[in-house]
Amino acid sequence: MSQTEDPKICIIYATQTGQSKTIAETINDEAITNGFEPKLYNIDQFGKDFKLNEITDPLIFVCSTTGDGETPESARKCFSTLKRLDTETNTNYLNNLNYALLGLGDTNYTQFCNGPKLFHKRFQELGAKCFYGPVWADDGTGLEIEVEPFKEGLWDVLDDFFKKQKKDHNKQLVENSDTDKLCEELNKLAIINPSLSNELSVPEFVENHFTIEFLDEKKTQDENGLLKIFSILYPQSSSGIFKAKIIENTKLTRDDAEKDCYDIKFLIDSDKEILTYEPGYAIDVICPNDDTEVTQLLKRLRVDDSKNKIFKLKSKDSSKKLGQTYVKITEENDINLEHFFKYCVDIRWNSLKKNFLRFLSEYCSDESEKNRLLQLSSREASEEYQSLIKENLITLLDLLNIFKSCQPPIEHLIQMLLGLNARSYSLCSSSSKQEMEFVFNLVKFKKDLNRTYEREGLGTGYLKNLKQNDHFYLMKRKFQNFTFPDDSEKPLIMIGPGTGIAPFIGYLREKKDILNNLNLYLFYGCRDPEKDFLFKNEILEDFAPNSKLFSVSFSRFVYDEKDKFVDFIEKHHVKDSKYVQDSIRFHSKEMIQLINEKNGYIYVCGDAKNMSKDVFNCFAECLCKELEMSNEQANKYLMDMIKNKRYKQDIWA
Structure with missing residues (x-):
């Protein structure tokens, strides 16, 4: 709250x-x-x-x-x-x-x-x-x-x-455990690694060039004040910052689904501002840090008594670029410390670069904690840094909970923190409608491994809690690289498992009246047809019958023909296909004809870590099979498609 x-x-x-x-x-x-x-x-x-x-x-x-x-x-x-x-x-x-x-x-x-x-x-x-x-x-x-x-x-x-x-x-948030109570992986983060030598290559320590002054006046940020701060924090928002109003926030997946997926419908809450867009566009949503996490962080930093006070930052050396945006924010706006940490700085994993760990080490009074942070910041401990901090998405509060003697000055900490990035989401609505829409999966982090408290994803946790008539702020993404081709006669192969289906839903809704005249091929994947098949009725009733091909894969569902589980499976599901690439392989000959003989397009949306790479490799494999290419030739063929904007990807980590 x-x-x-x-x-x-x-x-x-x-x-x-x-x-x-x-x-x-x-x-x-x-x-x-x-x-x-x-x-x-x-x-x-x-x-x-x-x-x-x-x-x-x-x-x-x-x-x-x-x-x-x-x-x-x-x-x-x-x-x-x-x-x-x-x-x-x-x-x-x-x-x-x-x-x-x-x-x-x-x-x-x-x-x-x-x-x-x-x-x-x-x-x-x-x-x-x-x-x-x-x-x-x-x-x-x-x-x-x-x-x-x-x-x-x-x-x-x-x-x-x-x-x-x-x-x-x-x-629950700050249930600090003593080091001996932390799990084995956490001990790896907190305890000196004896296999590393004393001669370490560590980043240069970044000296503090900030001073901070707290004023007695207290301040609660109003809408105009927030917009001024956002305009400084997000200078790329050339199209403006829009205030949006929630129309509906609905959970799309069943309660027993592996992931919780939500669908947000919203309007731009302004009589003057209009957000123009087309299918494939994405928006950047401004998602603040969690209130409770900010409160506990300021308490841990021993500045909670000043959290409601307006403060001013000054730089002792204006030639230093680091943190100058924050100086401008406090110079031009009356903002208190709590709201600054809520809206302006990244207190999650993005700020925790190696030079940041080097900075924290300088303010540890415990010698072993200082040395351990120096180790983690070093070139020699790159694997540990990657596995223990980066891959586990450790936060600033996690580190301060573990390294208890670390007490950095608030002004130096602010200088070292990165700005809070907006979160991008693909629109799945038709541009002909006033109401806009996007979907997202709720990200959850359990208290295990190196994490000292449970939490939800910064963006998805914030969005999940928005209710009807609540407001949030957004920008149109500056670079829109996933727009659809003007030539609607050429084949369009769309691949979007999970929430990656979103931009394709927007395109299909936009072209609903002329779908029969288009050459559309849609590959979709989910875990279970009953639990997390997004936009199921709309796809099966409106889009699948009017597409050249619709194929769906299920990664956690085994179909027994005796069950006659759902009537669409025999028509749209390739037997034993768990992932979209399984369906692509099944239709290999047709897909290669579409891109090689008819100059078709391939559009891929979804997970960057595995899915997008697997789909690329799958098409390379199909090229090798159907056109007898070598791996090198197939990869070059696809890279040329990317260069010519015939193979587009909208992917995220």
């Missing part, structure tokens, strides 16, 4: 005659008065505007009873959906739901408050936790006898709930 935002709550009412609606609206008004940010829903909005298993804010549920203990008509769709779930396989379906329940009934009827009680029982069976109540209000004796105490006690309970939530989060 951000320290600059009101804590968010969700209020849902299920009404038959309007009583629970009136009470819910009163709770909504009182929530605002008590410093909360509520969202109010009628339960008949279930499935359209909210899903119970996606609610992460505390829920206040006001539910009435109708007939002889039945749920209100507006709630029956929701309850029947929950009722159909198998409790044996869905015990954690509502694991993230924390709720307070106020039930309305009448003791003059046999089944008093049975409707709310049915919801309460089902919530519990599906893993939800009741943090307040349940309270059963009796219309026979007067609803206010129970309703008023419920409302009066609610705000203190919610305050305690958020305090506990924050305390638990902080405890």
Whole structure:
């Protein structure tokens, strides 16, 4: 929970005659008065505007009873959906739901408050936790006898709930372990490597040329202030920085999928600014550092008492380029230390270059810790640096948790930190629509190996938590290298497993009315057709029938013909194909004819580490097979295609 935002709550009412609606609206008004940010829903909005298993804010549920203990008509769709779930396989379906329940009934009827009680029982069976109540209000004796105490006690309970939530989060984030309690891999990071000699080639120490002055005035950054800071931090944003408003943030994958994939739909929140784009374009989203991580870092650096103060940086040597952007930010803007660390500097892995480790070593009072950081910064320890720090995406807070005697001055640390980069995402919407859209996989890092706390990816963790009507900032990516060919008559081979399908979805949506006239070949891959097949219905109903070829591969699913699992598999799935390159090999002859005889294009989007290399090698293999080329000739053929922009890649690490 951000320290600059009101804590968010969700209020849902299920009404038959309007009583629970009136009470819910009163709770909504009182929530605002008590410093909360509520969202109010009628339960008949279930499935359209909210899903119970996606609610992460505390829920206040006001539910009435109708007939002889039945749920209100507006709630029956929701309850029947929950009722159909198998409790044996869905015990954690509502694991993230924390709720307070106020039930309305009448003791003059046999089944008093049975409707709310049915919801309460089902919530519990599906893993939800009741943090307040349940309270059963009796219309026979007067609803206010129970309703008023419920409302009066609610705000203190919610305050305690958020305090506990924050305390638990902080405890998990900075649960510092002593060196002897860390796992074996962590010991490798913290303990001197005796096999390295004392003669090490280390980077030159970068002297501090900053001074810092804290002012007594405190400052909370407003929108105009942020935009000024962003314009300095991102000078490449020639097209401008856009304020966007979330329309919908939906989880696309099933709860038991290996990865959580989210789909964000948004609008540019401006009457004057328009973001023009075409299929294949990507946006750069400005994603701030996590509030709790920033708080704990400033505490570890012993500057948390000054975190809300405006500060000014000055350079003792203006000829030094390092950190001059930060000087300009503090000179031209009133920004406090907490917001500077939240919006301006990279405190994750990107800043932890070898010269940064050399810098940290200088401020260790423990000699063994100093020597170990010197080792890790050296040329001789390149393999250790790669395996222990870079590959494990160690953060600044991790290092400071491990090397406890390290206490760098805040002004020197700021000088050494890199600027916070925006995160790029391919648009999957048609440019003819005002509403824009992109998808992403949530990245998670467990507390293991060298990591001293659990965390989510900086960009994906931030985006996952955005809710309807929330705002975020973005830029159009400066270099758009994945635009589609103007010549629509030539074959276009599109390869995009996982979220790599995004730009192709945008292109297919753009060309939806003329797909029959195009020569399109789409290769897609996912783990399981039921768990994480993105845009499944749209692809199978709108795109696959109108493409020359659609082929899908499943890396974690084995199809048994006896099961007749899904009717599209026999038509669009090459048997035993786990990855897109398996399907490409199966269609080898046709693919090589398309690129060699018809001057077709190849577009690849997705993972740079494995997939893109494997696809390139697969096409080289197909060229060798079909045209009897040598490996060298096949590689040159594909490199010429890249040079002539007939083989394009939009890939990420």
